[in-house]
Amino acid sequence: MAIDRKTVEHVAALARLGLSDEEKDRLARELSGILDHVADLSRWNTDQVEPLYHILPIKNVTRDDAPARSGVRDDVLQHAPKSRPPFFAVPNVLEE
Amino acid sequence: MIPTLTAAEMADRVRSGDLRAAEICEARLAHIREHDPAVRAFVTVMEPEALKAAEEVDLRRKSGVALSPLAGVPIALKDNLCTRGVETTCSSKILKGFIPPYDAAVVERLRAGGSPFLGKTNLDEFAMGSSTENSALFLTRNPHDPDRVPGGSSGGSACAVAADFAPLALGSDTGGSIRQPAAFCGVVGLKPTYGRVSRYGLIAFASSLDQIGPFARTARDAALLLDAIAGPDPRDSTCLPDPPPAFAQALDRPFEKIRVGLPKEYFGEGLTGPVTSALDRLKSELKDLGCELKDVSLPHTSCAIPVYYLIAPAEASSNLARYDGVQYGLRVETKDLIQQYFKTRSEGFGREVKRRIMLGTFALSSGYYDAYYLKALKVRRLIYEDFMKAFADVDVLLTPTTPTPAFRFGEKVADPLQMYLSDIFTISANLAGLPAISFPCGFDGALPIGAQLIGPALSEGRLLRIVHEYQKNSDWHLRRPRLARRDASRVGTAA
Amino acid sequence: MSAYEPVVGLEVHVQLKTASKLFCACPLEFGQEPNLNTCPVCLGLPGVLPVLNGRAVELAMRAALALNCRISEFFKFDRKNYFYPDLPKAYQISQYDLPLALDGFLEIQTNGHSRRIGIERVHMEEDAGKLVHAEPGHGVPPGTSFVDYNRVGAPLIEIVSRPEIAGPAEAHAYLDALKQIVRYIGVSDCDMEKGSLRCDANVSLRPAGSGKLGVKAELKNLNSFKFVEKALEVEIDRQAGVLESGGRVVQETRGYDAAKNITYSQRSKEEAHDYRYFPEPDLPGFAVSMQDIERARAALPELPAVRRARFEASYGLPAYDAAVLTAESATADYFEAVVRTGADAKKASNFIMTELLRDLKSAGLAADRSPVRPEHLADLLQIVASGEISGKISKDVFPIMFQTGKPPKEVIREHGLSLISDASSLAAPIAEVLKENPKAIEDFKSGKQAAIGFLVGQVMKKTRGQADPGLVAQELRKKIGQA
Numbered sequence A: 001m002a003i004d005r006k007t008v009e010h011v012a013a014l015a016r017l018g019l020s021d022e023e024k025d026r027l028a029r030e031l032s033g034i035l036d037h038v039a040d041l042s043r044w045n046t047d048q049v050e051p052l053y054h055i056l057p058i059k060n061v062t063r064d065d066a067p068a069r070s071g072v073r074d075d076v077l078q079h080a081p082k083s084r085p086p087f088f089a090v091p092n093v094l095e096e
Numbered sequence B: 001m002i003p004t005l006t007a008a009e010m011a012d013r014v015r016s017g018d019l020r021a022a023e024i025c026e027a028r029l030a031h032i033r034e035h036d037p038a039v040r041a042f043v044t045v046m047e048p049e050a051l052k053a054a055e056e057v058d059l060r061r062k063s064g065v066a067l068s069p070l071a072g073v074p075i076a077l078k079d080n081l082c083t084r085g086v087e088t089t090c091s092s093k094i095l096k097g098f099i100p101p102y103d104a105a106v107v108e109r110l111r112a113g114g115s116p117f118l119g120k121t122n123l124d125e126f127a128m129g130s131s132t133e134n135s136a137l138f139l140t141r142n143p144h145d146p147d148r149v150p151g152g153s154s155g156g157s158a159c160a161v162a163a164d165f166a167p168l169a170l171g172s173d174t175g176g177s178i179r180q181p182a183a184f185c186g187v188v189g190l191k192p193t194y195g196r197v198s199r200y201g202l203i204a205f206a207s208s209l210d211q212i213g214p215f216a217r218t219a220r221d222a223a224l225l226l227d228a229i230a231g232p233d234p235r236d237s238t239c240l241p242d243p244p245p246a247f248a249q250a251l252d253r254p255f256e257k258i259r260v261g262l263p264k265e266y267f268g269e270g271l272t273g274p275v276t277s278a279l280d281r282l283k284s285e286l287k288d289l290g291c292e293l294k295d296v297s298l299p300h301t302s303c304a305i306p307v308y309y310l311i312a313p314a315e316a317s318s319n320l321a322r323y324d325g326v327q328y329g330l331r332v333e334t335k336d337l338i339q340q341y342f343k344t345r346s347e348g349f350g351r352e353v354k355r356r357i358m359l360g361t362f363a364l365s366s367g368y369y370d371a372y373y374l375k376a377l378k379v380r381r382l383i384y385e386d387f388m389k390a391f392a393d394v395d396v397l398l399t400p401t402t403p404t405p406a407f408r409f410g411e412k413v414a415d416p417l418q419m420y421l422s423d424i425f426t427i428s429a430n431l432a433g434l435p436a437i438s439f440p441c442g443f444d445g446a447l448p449i450g451a452q453l454i455g456p457a458l459s460e461g462r463l464l465r466i467v468h469e470y471q472k473n474s475d476w477h478l479r480r481p482r483l484a485r486r487d488a489s490r491v492g493t494a495a
Numbered sequence C: 001m002s003a004y005e006p007v008v009g010l011e012v013h014v015q016l017k018t019a020s021k022l023f024c025a026c027p028l029e030f031g032q033e034p035n036l037n038t039c040p041v042c043l044g045l046p047g048v049l050p051v052l053n054g055r056a057v058e059l060a061m062r063a064a065l066a067l068n069c070r071i072s073e074f075f076k077f078d079r080k081n082y083f084y085p086d087l088p089k090a091y092q093i094s095q096y097d098l099p100l101a102l103d104g105f106l107e108i109q110t111n112g113h114s115r116r117i118g119i120e121r122v123h124m125e126e127d128a129g130k131l132v133h134a135e136p137g138h139g140v141p142p143g144t145s146f147v148d149y150n151r152v153g154a155p156l157i158e159i160v161s162r163p164e165i166a167g168p169a170e171a172h173a174y175l176d177a178l179k180q181i182v183r184y185i186g187v188s189d190c191d192m193e194k195g196s197l198r199c200d201a202n203v204s205l206r207p208a209g210s211g212k213l214g215v216k217a218e219l220k221n222l223n224s225f226k227f228v229e230k231a232l233e234v235e236i237d238r239q240a241g242v243l244e245s246g247g248r249v250v251q252e253t254r255g256y257d258a259a260k261n262i263t264y265s266q267r268s269k270e271e272a273h274d275y276r277y278f279p280e281p282d283l284p285g286f287a288v289s290m291q292d293i294e295r296a297r298a299a300l301p302e303l304p305a306v307r308r309a310r311f312e313a314s315y316g317l318p319a320y321d322a323a324v325l326t327a328e329s330a331t332a333d334y335f336e337a338v339v340r341t342g343a344d345a346k347k348a349s350n351f352i353m354t355e356l357l358r359d360l361k362s363a364g365l366a367a368d369r370s371p372v373r374p375e376h377l378a379d380l381l382q383i384v385a386s387g388e389i390s391g392k393i394s395k396d397v398f399p400i401m402f403q404t405g406k407p408p409k410e411v412i413r414e415h416g417l418s419l420i421s422d423a424s425s426l427a428a429p430i431a432e433v434l435k436e437n438p439k440a441i442e443d444f445k446s447g448k449q450a451a452i453g454f455l456v457g458q459v460m461k462k463t464r465g466q467a468d469p470g471l472v473a474q475e476l477r478k479k480i481g482q483a
């Protein structure tokens, strides 16, 4: 299928990716090419096929409810791009 | 001379006291200092850490403590494996300055076993690529031909072993990222069964496909490394609970007759002449070793690339959403948060990563999920079933690892689809969760050619056993590149 | 308003009472220092993986069964993708197309009759963190928010009702019933102040009697049951106004301003949310066997409605008593422990409803933490029954028991509260009363029987109620006869 610029902009907004005009045009072209290749899959009838979510034959993997403190907080805060210990700091979400 | 020792030999000599671990480590570091400027396998060389770990092994030996099988054998780590206290970049600008407060499970095990870590190796950004050209940091050169790519995404790790910087290296394989560079660099690369090795601490690309595996020169060394890293881990819910067999030990068992399947879809057009003839020769050599060859078919092989290029980007689009400049890595400061997301991710990610995030986001988005992502999950089952049917008749499958030997820099970067197609023979094993190994089986001039064996789930032992038997009767794996001592900045720049 | 009827559906998030988070070992403690209870997993650092808390599955299953749901034979987790700074991975691990449980109902009481509200699904998911908006000054650059991830990854169940709730009052009743059951089975504290219960409401109007649903508004983050009711009231009025003036209701998210008692649009300028759900590849699925379900069902305690009915039937309690006593399982357990010793059920009920619950309430305790042990309360009732102390005195004894935790006998002895039941110790106060009240004696002698009552009262006063009133009357008659 052909991807137009509007679709590229919509998808980029979902993915929070800032794109230049040049990037948008190039991605529209490239994604269209890849999706054309992918369209091959429609040749195969999969009406009766269960989607394969997990390749492994394992199920019901759980752990015990045993609490333990990691002690990584200060280390992580120290390397954070911006923090005001004991908090991480972010610019305000502009109210829309 | 130390460089020609295998990991197994190094380990034996450290244990017996013939060589000190620190001597081995120093020699490797000196070799890296001399030749890595031309190859550029390493993003970070961990000289002090490696020497300290080696010295500890020597101390342990002196005090009579029993050493683990790989104690004192230096190793290189792909830079998408988290290392406590050492920057882990995924060769991306967005992770610049990220210092993990924890070790990946495999790193933790190796550290405990006394492996000195020589450094972190270059890769395609977030392991997305087939040539290491997508590294945001620099290009890595194929030691066999500096004008050619080392393959990818684990290009740095493959080079580290090929150039004798390290006898062992770890890589990760999502669609061929261990096997393809192993083939291009003339070394052994193994992708284990999905779930064989804990992914905890491997920076995720596509969670349902990623697996960590060894690079080595010999099957025995690969087996030793797999022994060290395989096995259950309570921190990875997709890690199999079964304790693994002792892979290295099993190599010396008598070689039973093995039925080798030749999937016709892997021997069609697109193979270069030298690859075809190397594989033909290999087939007859395997027959000489007592293998039985059989033609088989995997009818959904042509679906592998489309399925992969929907599933992997979809998972990646979600896995890479966390890089938003809030808790770690790059942040481009702006007044409001939404702009910070857009700017940080726009500046932090390279072209290929953006392309895949876009593709994956699209495949999951409302209105397209069923036609793309869900369809891919269904066809993934068909691909899996192809293998199950084939393994009813044969024990392993033999294929070329790649259609061609290493290509030149820039040859495929312009056309993503062409680049994707270079993984055509390796991707199916990831989609089906199967173990697969690439090993050198010939040369095209200076360029190594790799063959791939794919086995049923948990058959790593059998794959290693076959390669081991083959290596006892061949010497392709012993051919070393002639390393130039020159500045890598001569040709090209990073993508 | 009569032309339209409201249709309400509630989405309630309840935090499960586990010791650690849903996918990592971080402790869950309310009011902890910011970000202390975080680890690489819940901070979403690169390379980490989730591992499911088995206890959370158990509790979630228990809640689903108590809400009469069908537990899925197979359930899995999915990723819900969206960007927000309180969500470190930029996706929430939740459940989409194969949730834990489906198709239940909750019995609610409104206006004295009971009604079933359908429950569409119960699914498990992880909580997000908390954004703290900076107070100005303190050297904080303006426009900065702080993030605390202590709560991120806390185990939640989301309980989604069918749009079958008829209005604000029924919504309140639904929440009361839900909270009661969930607390009863020990799955959550349901404390809205601590955020362990949160509620969103969907509301739409349709022409009265119509089967079709109208366009709904989603009211977010209503932080008390009262506010849910009030927000629904004003939102219903608002929508009715829109419809009656010929307008159209827009599908949107709205907030509730309690101070102004209005709802307001929170519609974002961005494109509609597209969460891009897909199966969580890091977590294998979960298969539930019939045995698992039966085991969980067997482990369920008696639910409040059943217990209430049983209290009426087997203890002969009035409906009101049964409802009060079974409102919380700890109270009901306490009552049954008292009655088990042979105490009279109605007397025990009266005492618990008045004395015990009052003191527990002011101490902020549940009945299972009562300083007065059930057997001590039973002893006290027994002592009253035997006539050793009066019912009135028992109400003086009880608060001391509550304060000290001592058995009633000890309290009565230490405080000299037992009935004066030998005539000799009554001689002095009776003599005094007779001396002080010659008029009453005359009245009595002249045939006014009521005067004896007055004199008994005076003696009781002098003995601070400790005298046996029967004995006092008998002694008074004797003394007056002698005089």
Ligand SMILES: [Mg+2]
Pocket: C013, C125, C158
């Ligand atoms: Mg929810």
Ligand SMILES: [Zn+2]
Pocket: C021, C024, C025, C026, C037, C038, C039, C040, C041, C042, C043, C153
């Ligand atoms: Zn945690």
